[in-house]
Amino acid sequence: MTERILILDFGSQYTQLIARRVRELDVYCEIHPFNHIPEITSSTKGVILSGSPCSVRDLDAPRIDLDQFRHKVPVLGVCYGAQLMAQMMGGDVMPSENREYGRARLEIVDEDSSLLAGISETSQVWMSHADTIKRIPDNFRVIASTPSVEVAAFKIADELTYGIQFHPEVTHSTEGKKLLHNFVVGICGCKQDWTTESFVESTIQALQTKIGDDKVVMALSGGVDSTVAATLVHRAIGEQLYCIFVDNGLLRKNEFEEVLHSYQDMGLNIKGVDAVQQFYTALKGLEDPEDKRKAIGRTFIEVFDQEAHLIQDVKWLGQGTIYPDVIESVSVKGPSATIKSHHNVGGLPDFMNLKVVEPLNTLFKDEVREVGKTLGLPGSILGRHPFPGPGLAIRILGDVTAERVAILQEVDSIFIEGLKKHGLYNEVWQAGTMLLPIQSVGVMGDERTYERVVALRAVTSVDGMTADWAHLPYDFLAEISNDIINKVKGVNRVVYDISSKPPATIEWE
CATH class of the missing domain: 3.40.50.620 (HUPs)
Known part of the structure; x- marks a missing residue:
């Protein structure tokens, strides 16, 4: 049976990122909601508790029975997960005097800690929490601090249970992947054979x-x-x-x-x-x-x-x-x-x-x-860009007709082929065109036109969950706009979408 790390999700936006980082170590992992914890079997090598948008002090904050896996497998609590363990075992979690969000520098308190092995003194980590652990239970010991957070990381005595109040899964934590390697491979003993x-x-x-x-x-x-x-x-x-x-x-x-x-x-x-x-x-x-x-x-x-x-x-x-x-x-x-x-x-x-x-x-x-x-x-x-299941129907704002599909196909073809011709296609996560339900005044030759508007959309992303608009060269956009207006009958204006996700979505519908 394949070895696995269980990741218990308390609703953090970063939970999937934790899983991706573990997978990058050639270790299989699964995400499960905190209220649907699977059985801890012999194939389970460790448990990671995710962060959460909740406060452990809230009456309806998500809680679990830690004894389901404590003393059975190693445990790592990340942010909310660390605070939850501290509070449930008798410590104090209080609102931070100042919201701790952004880059911080670790101060290694326990240089012999297996979790922090090879982590540099003053290593950069990413904080994102409004609460902080003010007092740890008697059987906890602090293994790392930051200038503003005394309990940046802890270990429970006589068991392989750890907590950290920063996020090792984000790239801003420069040695976060090393810390996860220490836990998953060093402490949990995973073989790294999931390729x-x-x-x-x-x-x-x-x-x-x-x-x-x-x-x-x-x-x-x-x-x-x-x-x-x-x-x-x-x-x-x-x-x-x-x-x-x-x-x-x-x-x-x-x-x-x-x-x-x-x-x-x-x-x-x-x-x-x-x-x-x-x-x-x-x-x-x-x-x-x-x-x-x-x-x-x-x-x-x-x-x-x-x-x-x-x-x-x-x-x-x-x-x-x-x-x-x-x-x-x-x-x-x-x-x-x-x-x-x-x-x-x-x-x-x-x-x-x-x-x-x-x-x-x-x-x-x-x-x-x-x-x-x-x-x-x-x-x-x-290497194909993602394409929406409903296809061009949700890139035609308004009623879908064969005529409108034909116009959009021609516009889209010019844009996509242009990206490929100029070596930009693989630099973009997804690109497409939208046919807008408006017309605009234009001039072609000596004649006034009143024709359709199309919007070009190109984004960069890792997984599509968040995205930024692609900063395509102006000369390229000018060339594509000119080609579209000259070659596609019925279009006289081209605009470029510079909205990021969030707040906008990649598709317009």
Whole structure:
């Protein structure tokens, strides 16, 4: 059984980042809500308690029974997790005299501490808390301080339980990864044998055992997640996998034909389905973004279910669900606020009454790409920018028509091909164009025009959860704007979106 580190989530914005840092050490870890703690088994090598936006002094603050894992495995409390342990064991946690947020310098009190081994004196760490531990219980000892925080790190006597009031997972903590290595590898004893190669090998074996001689049907989108997932299933069961690629009329210019040929070249058992008119009919007259998303999802289910029923005796539905989808579907304090419907989460499995297989549901996005490289997938697919499930429908603000899709496809093609031509495509996390529901006055030759406005959007990001607008060269933007206005009939104005996420989202709808 694979060794694992359990990360208990108390609602911190940094919880997924802790997991990513542990994974970078070639150690497998899982995130679980604090109120759904799995059994501590022999494969569990340690537990990390995350931070939280809550105060441990709040009456409804999240709490856990620490004895579930104390004395069984090593424990590391991060920020809220450290304060929770201190308070529950008899210490005092009080509001900070000044909110401790930003960079600080460690002062190593215990140079023999296993947690701080190799950490430099005055190492930079990142603080982010409004409370602080004022008094530690008698069996705690301070192992590090900062000029303003006496208890920056502690250890409980006679057990491998530690707490820190800073965040080692963020890059601002310059030796944070070293500290996590000390805990995960040095203290917990993890072997660091969880690699993409080992993942591919074990996943293929597990799929063969799980699926056996059954048939699997899977919808592909041309994106990284579904492609890598399908390749893993195909390596395991070959022609027992039936892939369906639906043309919803909302893809980029020539994308359906190009991606379909790529899949065929990869040896996948793939069928392309032209359902353009069904989607356009379902979208007719809809302007609200959620209405459009739901109509697209509903139509896709109808088309996919119809195609799947043409295959005899299918038992499994393959999906490209990745770990953030799984984590975000289970909120620490009940359902999260809906920002938008997720195209990869819905009623499809229940609707079709099939068992679900999700080979990537333990991986983050960057790990999916690494698995794809290990599988030998082409860079043209692995390097593709993320593309929204509803496609161009949510980049056309307002009613979706074939005419508007055609305009946006041409504009988008000029922008994306321009990024590639100028060597900028791989520097951007995601890029696309929006067709706005307004017209503007322009002059072409001696004639006055009153035509459409398009917005270019390009962002830089690590995982899409936060993003900054890409600072593309002015000369490049000028060239693209000129090309669009000269080559795309019906457009006479181009603007560039310089909003970051948050507060804006990457897509406009």
